[in-house]
Amino acid sequence: MTFLPVVGLDRLTDDAVRVVFEVPSGERDGFRFVPGQHVTVRVELGGVEARRAYSLCAAPGGDGVATLSIAVKELGPGGFGEIAAGKLGVGDLVDVLPPAGRFVLQEGPEHVGIVAGSGVTPVLAMAEVALARGDRFTLIYGNRTAASVMFLEELADLKDRYAERLMVLHVLSREPREAALLTGRIDAERLPELLAAASPGPEAHYYLCGPMAMVDTAKEVLAGRGVTRGHVHFELFHAEDAPPPAAYAETAKVLAEGDVDVTVTLGGRRTQLAMSKDDDSVLAALLKARPDTPYSCTGGVCGTCRAKIVQGEVAMAHDYALEPEEKAEGFVLACQSRPLTPAVELDFDA
Numbered sequence: 537m538t539f540l541p542v543v544g545l546d547r548l549t550d551d552a553v554r555v556v557f558e559v560p561s562g563e564r565d566g567f568r569f570v571p572g573q574h575v576t577v578r579v580e581l582g583g584v585e586a587r588r589a590y591s592l593c594a595a596p597g598g599d600g601v602a603t604l605s606i607a608v609k610e611l612g613p614g615g616f617g618e619i620a621a622g623k624l625g626v627g628d629l630v631d632v633l634p635p636a637g638r639f640v641l642q643e644g645p646e647h648v649g650i651v652a653g654s655g656v657t658p659v660l661a662m663a664e665v666a667l668a669r670g671d672r673f674t675l676i677y678g679n680r681t682a683a684s685v686m687f688l689e690e691l692a693d694l695k696d697r698y699a700e701r702l703m704v705l706h707v708l709s710r711e712p713r714e715a716a717l718l719t720g721r722i723d724a725e726r727l728p729e730l731l732a733a734a735s736p737g738p739e740a741h742y743y744l745c746g747p748m749a750m751v752d753t754a755k756e757v758l759a760g761r762g763v764t765r766g767h768v769h770f771e772l773f774h775a776e777d778a779p780p781p782a783a784y785a786e787t788a789k790v791l792a793e794g795d796v797d798v799t800v801t802l803g804g805r806r807t808q809l810a811m812s813k814d815d816d817s818v819l820a821a822l823l824k825a826r827p828d829t830p831y832s833c834t835g836g837v838c839g840t841c842r843a844k845i846v847q848g849e850v851a852m853a854h855d856y857a858l859e860p861e862e863k864a865e866g867f868v869l870a871c872q873s874r875p876l877t878p879a880v881e882l883d884f885d886a
């Protein structure tokens with residue numbers, strides 16, 4: 537557990553606040569990050585431990601990391617957003633896990649962010665770093681109204697500094713803009729035109745962050761333009777409910793026959809445990825024996841609980857985080873996995 541003091545709090549929009557934490561000098565090595573990564577905040581909500589992942593919205597400082605900034609949206613009563621907006625004060629301590637995530641800025645001369653709402657958060661940090669090192673950056677940024685646009689000032693500031701290399705296209709779905717192209721959603725009709733306006737070169741990397749429907753549409757549009765998969769990077773806010781694959785139902789049969797023998801390697805240490813039919817996932821079973829197991833969203837989205845299957849087989853209810861190559865190599869998401877064999881072994885260090 538690392539408790540970081542809050543050193544800044546400011547309102548970004550009607551329903552979002554920025555929270556700035558200071559990283560004490562002794563902790564800075566563990567809190568280094570690359571633009572695009574997120575931290576997980578661990579809080580108690582209604583007497584139960586809850587974890588929420590937030591992308592870091594400011595570029596890392598040059599001298600290690602002295603502060604970490606996150607943007608927190610209020611998503612209704614009882615969440616961390618409500619705490620951040622109303623109860624948190626400067627000087628308060630919050631349990632923050634070290635930065636993680638593979639949605640990060642790539643090497644290359646050109647980058648295009650296609651984001652909606654708070655999906656701008658990781659991409660803003662990427663733009664700051666990319667522009668500072670001399671790259672070109674285009675941001676296609678969808679919001680409902682002008683009032684809901686986060687980081688307007690920061691973007692205007694970047695535009696002032698890097699007018700020739702930064703293009704920002706604000707697209708508003710519930711407010712008319714002067715150009716028809718910029719009014720509406722980032723969808724399969726509008727996105728090709730927006731990309732045509734930006735005319736990115738063949739070396740561009742694309743960063744998609746927002747709701748699943750927008751990310752899926754953008755992936756299809758980019759594939760249609762011949763952009764290779766290695767140049768398309770994405771992160772979802774959350775996943776829409778979808779039925780699990782048929783194989784997942786088989787896991788109930790396996791567990792009905794008796795406890796499953798689960799072995800994990802984590803942080804260089806092997807642990808063996810029994811998973812019962814009452815455990816919702818390998819992660820749930822594992823947390824009882826190894827509370828240090830990494831996780832955040834528990835929804836198959838963030839990839840924090842990624843581990844490699846070394847022995848046996850599992851089925852996942854959902855998977856919105858793994859690349860096809862990772863799956864081919866045997867990586868799974870522990871929060872979504874249940875066993876298909878009477879014994880499974882996972883390696884979190886792989």
Ligand code: FES
Nearest residue numbers: 832833834839871
């Ligand atoms: S904890 Fe987020 S994918 Fe498993």
